[in-house]
Amino acid sequence: MAEHNALLCPALDKVAGEEFLQKAFQIMLEEGVRKGMDASEKVCDWKEPEELQQILDLDLKEGGEPQERLLDRCRDVIRYSVKTCHPRFFNQLFSGLDPHALAGRLITEMLNTSQYTYEIAPVFVLMEEVVLKKLRELIGWEEGDGLFSPGGSISNMYAMNVARYHRFPDCKQKGNWAIPKLAVFTSQECHYSIQKGAAFLGIGTDNIYLVAVDEKGKMIPADLEKKINQAKSERAFPFFVNATCGTTVLGAFDPVAEIADVCARHKIWLHVDAAWGGSALLSQRHRHLLNGVERADSVAWNPHKMLMTGLQCSAFLLRDSSGLLQRCHCAEATYLFQTDKFYNRTYDRGDQTIQCGRKVDCFKLWLMWKANGTRGLEQRVDRAFAMTRYLADEIKKREGFQLVIEPEFTNLCFWYVPPSLRGKEGCTDYCLRLGKVAPMIKERMMKKGSMMVSYQPLGNRVNFFRQVVTNPAVTREDLDFFLDEIERLGRDL
Amino acid sequence: MAEHNALLCPALDKVAGEEFLQKAFQIMLEEGVRKGMDASEKVCDWKEPEELQQILDLDLKEGGEPQERLLDRCRDVIRYSVKTCHPRFFNQLFSGLDPHALAGRLITEMLNTSQYTYEIAPVFVLMEEVVLKKLRELIGWEEGDGLFSPGGSISNMYAMNVARYHRFPDCKQKGNWAIPKLAVFTSQECHYSIQKGAAFLGIGTDNIYLVAVDEKGKMIPADLEKKINQAKSERAFPFFVNATCGTTVLGAFDPVAEIADVCARHKIWLHVDAAWGGSALLSQRHRHLLNGVERADSVAWNPHKMLMTGLQCSAFLLRDSSGLLQRCHCAEATYLFQTDKFYNRTYDRGDQTIQCGRKVDCFKLWLMWKANGTRGLEQRVDRAFAMTRYLADEIKKREGFQLVIEPEFTNLCFWYVPPSLRGKEGCTDYCLRLGKVAPMIKERMMKKGSMMVSYQPLGNRVNFFRQVVTNPAVTREDLDFFLDEIERLGRDL
Numbered sequence: 001m002a003e004h005n006a007l008l009c010p011a012l013d014k015v016a017g018e019e020f021l022q023k024a025f026q027i028m029l030e031e032g033v034r035k036g037m038d039a040s041e042k043v044c045d046w047k048e049p050e051e052l053q054q055i056l057d058l059d060l061k062e063g064g065e066p067q068e069r070l071l072d073r074c075r076d077v078i079r080y081s082v083k084t085c086h087p088r089f090f091n092q093l094f095s096g097l098d099p100h101a102l103a104g105r106l107i108t109e110m111l112n113t114s115q116y117t118y119e120i121a122p123v124f125v126l127m128e129e130v131v132l133k134k135l136r137e138l139i140g141w142e143e144g145d146g147l148f149s150p151g152g153s154i155s156n157m158y159a160m161n162v163a164r165y166h167r168f169p170d171c172k173q174k175g176n177w178a179i180p181k182l183a184v185f186t187s188q189e190c191h192y193s194i195q196k197g198a199a200f201l202g203i204g205t206d207n208i209y210l211v212a213v214d215e216k217g218k219m220i221p222a223d224l225e226k227k228i229n230q231a232k233s234e235r236a237f238p239f240f241v242n243a244t245c246g247t248t249v250l251g252a253f254d255p256v257a258e259i260a261d262v263c264a265r266h267k268i269w270l271h272v273d274a275a276w277g278g279s280a281l282l283s284q285r286h287r288h289l290l291n292g293v294e295r296a297d298s299v300a301w302n303p304h305k306m307l308m309t310g311l312q313c314s315a316f317l318l319r320d321s322s323g324l325l326q327r328c329h330c331a332e333a334t335y336l337f338q339t340d341k342f343y344n345r346t347y348d349r350g351d352q353t354i355q356c357g358r359k360v361d362c363f364k365l366w367l368m369w370k371a372n373g374t375r376g377l378e379q380r381v382d383r384a385f386a387m388t389r390y391l392a393d394e395i396k397k398r399e400g401f402q403l404v405i406e407p408e409f410t411n412l413c414f415w416y417v418p419p420s421l422r423g424k425e426g427c428t429d430y431c432l433r434l435g436k437v438a439p440m441i442k443e444r445m446m447k448k449g450s451m452m453v454s455y456q457p458l459g460n461r462v463n464f465f466r467q468v469v470t471n472p473a474v475t476r477e478d479l480d481f482f483l484d485e486i487e488r489l490g491r492d493l
Numbered sequence: 494m495a496e497h498n499a500l501l502c503p504a505l506d507k508v509a510g511e512e513f514l515q516k517a518f519q520i521m522l523e524e525g526v527r528k529g530m531d532a533s534e535k536v537c538d539w540k541e542p543e544e545l546q547q548i549l550d551l552d553l554k555e556g557g558e559p560q561e562r563l564l565d566r567c568r569d570v571i572r573y574s575v576k577t578c579h580p581r582f583f584n585q586l587f588s589g590l591d592p593h594a595l596a597g598r599l600i601t602e603m604l605n606t607s608q609y610t611y612e613i614a615p616v617f618v619l620m621e622e623v624v625l626k627k628l629r630e631l632i633g634w635e636e637g638d639g640l641f642s643p644g645g646s647i648s649n650m651y652a653m654n655v656a657r658y659h660r661f662p663d664c665k666q667k668g669n670w671a672i673p674k675l676a677v678f679t680s681q682e683c684h685y686s687i688q689k690g691a692a693f694l695g696i697g698t699d700n701i702y703l704v705a706v707d708e709k710g711k712m713i714p715a716d717l718e719k720k721i722n723q724a725k726s727e728r729a730f731p732f733f734v735n736a737t738c739g740t741t742v743l744g745a746f747d748p749v750a751e752i753a754d755v756c757a758r759h760k761i762w763l764h765v766d767a768a769w770g771g772s773a774l775l776s777q778r779h780r781h782l783l784n785g786v787e788r789a790d791s792v793a794w795n796p797h798k799m800l801m802t803g804l805q806c807s808a809f810l811l812r813d814s815s816g817l818l819q820r821c822h823c824a825e826a827t828y829l830f831q832t833d834k835f836y837n838r839t840y841d842r843g844d845q846t847i848q849c850g851r852k853v854d855c856f857k858l859w860l861m862w863k864a865n866g867t868r869g870l871e872q873r874v875d876r877a878f879a880m881t882r883y884l885a886d887e888i889k890k891r892e893g894f895q896l897v898i899e900p901e902f903t904n905l906c907f908w909y910v911p912p913s914l915r916g917k918e919g920c921t922d923y924c925l926r927l928g929k930v931a932p933m934i935k936e937r938m939m940k941k942g943s944m945m946v947s948y949q950p951l952g953n954r955v956n957f958f959r960q961v962v963t964n965p966a967v968t969r970e971d972l973d974f975f976l977d978e979i980e981r982l983g984r985d986l
Contacts, residue, residue: 003879004886004969010580011876011965014530017592018522024596025518029511032603037507044615049840052615058623060859064866070593073863074600077856081604081616087503091613094850097605099510100563103517105602107567110525110595111574112587112803119939120584122537122545123574130551150643150805153849161693175697176669192824196847199822200654202695204668249828304850310605312643312852329692331685335742335949335959340929342936347542354689356646357587357797357804363570366553370566373557383504386496393497436833443835446612456828466828472504476497 020067027074036083037097037473039481042449043089044082052080087471087478088451093248093276096471098308100371104364105310114357115148116336116350118343121360125347128362134369135301135315138281140294143321147353148314148361152275153193155300155316156242158354160184160197162298162318163240163269165328172328176202183236184208185227187219187254188459189247191273207236216405217252219243225262240269245290246277249458249466250404251411253277257292264295272296275314277409279306282374283381289409306384306410306470307377309365326352380472384410387469391479398483400491404464412467416441416486418493435462437493444489451485513560520567529576530590530966532974535942536582537575545573580964580971581944586741586769589964591801593864597857598803607850608641609829609843611836614853618840621855627862628794628808631774633787636814640846641807641854645768646686648793648809649735651847653677653690655791655811656733656762658821665821669695676729677701678720680712680747681952682740684766700729709898710745712736718755733762738783739770742951742959743897744904746770750785757788765789768807770902772799775867776874782902799877799903799963800870802858819845873965877903880962884972891976893984897957905960909934909979911986928955930986937982944978 035041047055056076065073083089085097113121115128132146149155164171168179176182182203186194188210195205209227212220228238241263243254256272263270272293278301280286281293293299297319304313318325330351337351350358369377388410395401395414400422404413416437424430438455445451455465467482528534540548549569558566576582578590606614608621625639642648657664661672669675675696679687681703688698702720705713721731734756736747749765756763765786771794773779774786786792790812797806811818823844830844843851862870881903888894888907893915897906911930917923931948938944948958958979962972 004883007876007880007883007969007972010968011873012589012591014527014966017590018526020592021522021526021596021599025599028600028603029514032600033511033514034507036603047615049611049615049619049837053619056616056619058620058859060623060627060862060867062867064864064869070860070864073860074596077616078600078604082606082613084605084613085603092607094605094607096505097510097603098505099513102603103514103567106514106518106599107521107525107571109598109602109803110521110529110578110590111571112577112590113575114585114587114804118542119945120575120577122540122542123549123570126542126546126549127551130553134553150647150852151848151850153847154643157693157847164695171695171697172692173697173699175674175691175700176695177674178697181668181670191849192826193847193849195824196822198668199665200650200694200847202657202664202669204664204666204671206666207668248826302850310602311607311850329689331688333685333741334951335947338932338949338956340932340956342932342939344542354646354650354686354693355644356684356686357644357795359643359805366551367563367566369553371557371563374553374555376557380504383500387500390497390500439831439833439835446835452612454828456831458827463831463833473507475503476500479500 023071024074027071028078031075031078033085033097036085037087039087039478043086043452044446044449045080046446046449047080055080082452087474088482090467090469090482091452091454093305093468094311096308096473098368101309101364101368104367108360108363113360115360116348116356116358118347124360124362125349127366131362131366132315132317136317139299139317141319145318145321145325147316147325149316151312151314152191152273152300152302153196155275155314156191156193156271156273157197157200158316159271159298159300160201160240162324162328163271166269166324167239180237181235182207183231183238184240184242185211185224185238186242187211187213187244189213189217189250189252190242190244191248191275194242213252216408217247217250219254219259221255221258221262224259228262228266238266238268240271242271242273245272245274245293246409248276249411249456250413251407251409253289253408256290256296260292260295269297270295272299275300275302276305279303279381280409282378284378285382286385303365306381307365308470309368313361313365329354383472384470387474387479388412390476391467394483400487401483404461410468410470413464415464416490418490420493431462437490438463438465440493441486441490445485451482509560516564517567520564521571524568524571526578526590529578530580532580532971536579536945537939537942538573539939539942540573548573575945580967581975583960583962583975584945584947586798586961587804589801589966591861594802594857594861597860601853601856606853608853609841609849609851611840617853617855618842620859624855624859625808625810629810632792632810634812637810637812638814638818639808639810640818642809644805644807645684645766645793645795646689648768648807649684649686649764649766650690650693651809652764652791652793653694653733655817655821656764659762659817660732673730674728675700676724676731677733677735678704678717678731679735680704680706680737682706682710682743682745683735683737684741684768687735706745709901710740710743712747712752714748714751714755717752721755721759731759731761733764735764735766738765738767738786739902741769742904742949743906744900744902746782746901749783749789753785753788763789765792768793768795769798772796772874773902775871777871778875779878796858799874800858801963802861806854806858822847876965877963880967880972881905883969884960887976893980894976897954903961903963906957908957909983911983913986924955930983931956931958933986934979934983938978944975
């Protein structure tokens with residue numbers, strides 16, 4: 001009974017809670033948004049892991065802490081985190097901060113619901129459909145299906161699983177042992193999630209046939225055909241071709257229309273991994289890069305990259321409108337998808353996913369779209385292309401900068417060759433030494449906190465920078481700074 | 494050049510953006526948090542899908558909209574969404590709103606980074622490790638591994654994949670065709686993600702052996718042993734046993750210690766799906782429900798359920814500390830996991846996951862833990878048990894209420910028998926009629942907006958309510974209201 005009496009009062013202080021939220025939000029605005037977007041502040045306040053561990057005092061203890069201490073902790077977390085909204089953050093395929101998308105994310109977090117049933121997420125069930133339909137229209141599909149998944153890797157896995165089920169529905173019940181050995185086709189330059197997906201789905205990475213690419217990093221359709229025939233001769237069943245629109249490093253677009261011809265001839269599912277490049281569909285000027293995408297069976301497209309919705313926002317889109325997605329994944333849990341609901345249960349879409357609880361990923365994109373309109377988003381995409389062209393032009397003018405390839409998309413890949421290496425291309429250790437330049441410059445920029453950009457080797461090319469500018473808050477001044485800073489940090493190497 | 498000049502100014506208005514964020518946040522606090530947590534407001538303002546579609550005007554158009562219109566839209570989205578923080582929302586295994594967790598989620602969204610490398614998420618890479626270590630300690634492991642995944646279903650899939658790789662590492666390269674047909678064991682009452690996982694991983698749902706449960710919904714170890722022998726006789730290879738701690742409907746705990754004995758005898762990977770019940774480990778008084786969990790090879794535990802961190806927060810925990818998770822999932826993308834980084838690259842943990850970009854799910858839990866301490870979280874768990882006992886006691890006193898089973902955890906399952914059916918248990922149509930009571934009451938409460946609770950059939954039991962109270966803001970008054978309201982809504986049925 002004493003225990004029951006303890007239940008007379010709530011064990012959560014709403015007033016104190018709201019006060020904390022207000023204060024934490026103001027800290028977030030000041031320290032994260034305002035300073036984060038300020039070019040005169042650091043992109044990151046770099047600390048070695050051991051030092052950062054000491055500063056943050058991360059251990060979880062028996063007792064709680066006072067509100068002021070917790071607010072200081074929020075400040076510290078922001079301070080020592082990387083400001084991905086900073087105008088000189090160019091390290092990933094995502095960057096920047098769209099205020100409307102962020103508002104959508106904050107409200108999504110507050111509402112804290114799951115996308116599975118209409119009763120629990122009425123607004124978001126309807127909204128997800130509208131957003132997915134819009135994305136499908138941009139692909140060129142009047143009908144279709146889809147969902148938001150927790151990222152492009154999982155969207156690609158969905159594609160592989162649906163393709164397998166489409167050809168061999170028995171697999172769902174009987175597993176891979178009941179079907180022929182499957183073969184997956186993708187280019188050497190594809191995203192590594194194709195490897196991860198093949199392993200996870202029990203298909204195996206050895207059953208991926210890597211198709212050759214041309215000098216621009218695009219899949220060679222003739223080699224695809226060759227690899228398909230090779231797989232058949234090796235008694236593997238070709239069931240899935242992945243074409244990449246916007247490869248991670250070079251930003252290459254596989255020739256989808258020609259690949260679609262090959263797939264049609266061999267009756268193979270065509271998936272287009274447009275996680276990165278899909279947003280080019282918004283641009284009248286640049287959407288030709290994805291010519292033929294409307295012939296795909298499925299498409300992955302991550303608005304959290306170029307469109308700045310914030311992680312995670314990955315659409316898995318399907319041309320099929322017969323309910324393939326549902327049949328492939330349904331398990332009919334009776335505690336969630338009751339058959340005797342009082343509303344039209346076709347709105348309960350949760351059983352077409354591999355998840356149970358699923359985050360709401362549509363609202364941030366929807367609100368941003370409402371704020372900017374399709375035209376506004378198109379302008380952002382066009383601006384990203386323009387920034388790349390500006391940088392490419394500048395690089396051609398500057399001594400010591402060398403393009404890896406002429407950019408077709410928004411990935412600008414280049415080497416910085418310090419004075420000590422210029423004119424030494426013929427020396428035996430040139431490549432070895434050049435390959436050490438980008439990591440050294442990266443270390444220096446990180447420790448200085450002036451900017452962030454990624455580098456990597458690729459095939460027989462030693463480390464080069466990959467610059468990607470998608471943030472519309474970036475100006476020419478930031479781009480000039482970027483090139484100057486590379487020079488400043490690297491000229492003594 | 495004209496194009497290059499357009500880049501002189503930013504294409505994002507920071508001042509207007511911050512103003513919008515401020516206003517949207519205040520709307521969120523007023524309409525979502527304050528009204529959402531107010532028992533005198535509706536849990537949801539129910540609309541049929543067609544009507545809601547009209548109200549919301551969801552279509553995405555060419556042009557953008559003014560700020561005031563967008564703020565109205567935020568208001569509408571909140572208004573017509575279900576208030577999962579409402580003290581009379583009992584529909585899912587998650588509910589309530591913890592202000593510290595929410596603050597953590599807002600800051601996470603603002604920082605918008607991905608958990609894969611130390612350079613991009615220094616704070617969160619360290620923090621994830623600390624939080625996972627704490628969860629492992631509560632399990633009883635001094636060492637181990639783990640990650641946060643996008644939900645319990647995916648955590649369970651991780652377990653299945655790691656178990657397969659552990660036994661048959663070749664599978665990663667060669668697929669299921671190179672290994673014996675696998676057999677999965679789980680109880681009839683397990684979560685449906687085991688089905689989804691077996692299908693997705695190419696194992697097949699037919700290769701799941703459903704183990705019988707006792708009248709409380711707990712797996713019968715003797716039947717597990719029987720099913721394992723049956724699988725062997727059917728030439729399937731038993732590799733994975735899933736024990737559930739906290740089944741979705743009844744809240745049953747499989748006897749882990751006894752199951753561990755069976756697994757040890759047969760050398761089978763033991764996974765414990767404690768997505769729901771794991772939080773009982775925080776309670777000195779109730780952690781015995783999971784006795785033996787320390788003998789598991791892997792555990793799934795969702796703090797976004799009972800601990801109120803907010804979706805998504807699902808820990809996949811592994812006893813192995815040899816790097817199994819990394820070996821099982823790595824693909825070694827050179828553009829992300831460069832081998833020549835200037836810092837200790839063992840902090841780059843992203844390659845041990847099946848995702849590439851991965852949301853930060855640790856901060857909300859960490860901040861809430863810092864605010865409440867382990868003791869504060871324990872009190873919440875104990876309070877959830879106390880609320881269930883209170884309700885069970887009340888139900889026994891009230892005419893027309895009937896427990897399905899005596900609760901052992903926090904799932905309270907009961908029938909409401911309206912006066913017209915009382916004493917008619919012997920009639921042929923009793924069950925048919927009783928099964929229609931819960932859906933009717935549910936429809937009425939939804940349309941009235943007074944509260945939300947789930948119902949479902951289970952085995953040969955017709956529809957019954959499943960009441961789950963985890964929100965510490967709920968008081969005895971809310972619980973009394975809950976029972977009164979069921980009566981009010983159902984007594985004429």
